[in-house]
Amino acid sequence: MVAIVGKYTRLEDSYISIRKALHHAGNKIDYKVNIKFLEASNLESTMLSDNPASYHDAWHNLCVCDCVVVPGGFGKCGVEGKIKTCKWCRVNDKPFLGICLGFQAAVIEFSRNVLKLDGANSTEVYSETKHPVVIDMPEHNTSEMGGTMRLGKRTTLFKPSAVTSKIRRLYGNKDKIDERHRHRYEVNPEYIDQFEKNGNCIPLVLMLIKKEWKY
Numbered sequence: 239m240v241a242i243v244g245k246y247t248r249l250e251d252s253y254i255s256i257r258k259a260l261h262h263a264g265n266k267i268d269y270k271v272n273i274k275f276l277e278a279s280n281l282e283s284t285m286l287s288d289n290p291a292s293y294h295d296a297w298h299n300l301c302v303c304d305c306v307v308v309p310g311g312f313g314k315c316g317v318e319g320k321i322k323t324c325k326w327c328r329v330n331d332k333p334f335l336g337i338c339l340g341f342q343a344a345v346i347e348f349s350r351n352v353l354k355l356d357g358a359n360s361t362e363v364y365s366e367t368k369h370p371v372v373i374d375m376p377e378h379n380t381s382e383m384g385g386t387m388r389l390g391k392r393t394t395l396f397k398p399s400a401v402t403s404k405i406r407r408l409y410g411n412k413d414k415i416d417e418r419h420r421h422r423y424e425v426n427p428e429y430i431d432q433f434e435k436n437g438n439c440i441p442l443v444l445m446l447i448k449k450e451w452k453y
């Protein structure tokens with residue numbers, strides 16, 4: 239069972255491309271993929287008092303799933319729940335895929351709990367953070383909402399030294415790949431050195447994969 243920890247989980251068409259991709263991947267290797275949608279905000283500590291039944295139900299489902307996808311999204315709502323999910327996956331070695339905001343959440347979690355950068359955050363969530371590990375991109379004009387995203391196909395280069403990179407292997411060991419972007423924020427280049435020195439997380443790509451997919 240794959241848990242998708244998102245915030246538009248009540249809408250039928252939300253995350254449709256992720257659902258389809260998971261089912262296609264399952265077909266390819268003869269596995270039936272069951273997907274469980276979990277509302278990220280139900281995993282946040284405040285829910286323990288506000289709605290204990292939803293809180294415990296969400297954590298139960300997270301604990302019993304085989305692997306976790308934290309998908310993209312916008313705004314503050316549910317982000318702390320996504321960060322908690324990332325931590326739980328890292329600490330418990332649960333296979334994890336973070337896409338876009340999900341990846342940004344993993345970077346924040348890693349910064350807070352491994353690099354000990356207290357209160358690290360994305361400026362999208364808290365603009366006054368002491369440790370802005372995810373920041374708005376230079377081409378993003380904060381005064382306008384429309385048409386300011388990095389949108390469309392972009393090339394990503396793999397470092398020649400990335401010989402053991404699982405992501406690179408999944409892409410057939412290519413030197414460069416083209417992937418679609420749709421975001422306004424990115425990992426703060428000033429912190430990349432610390433990330434690289436302290437773990438196997440490679441913040442310049444859109445995804446972070448821990449362990450091999452097990453299905």
Ligand SMILES: NC(=O)CC[C@H](N)C(=O)O
Pocket residue numbers: 309310311312313337338339340362420421422423424
């Ligand atoms: N596509 C996404 O998940 C976007 C992530 C984040 N809100 C950003 O704008 O960078």
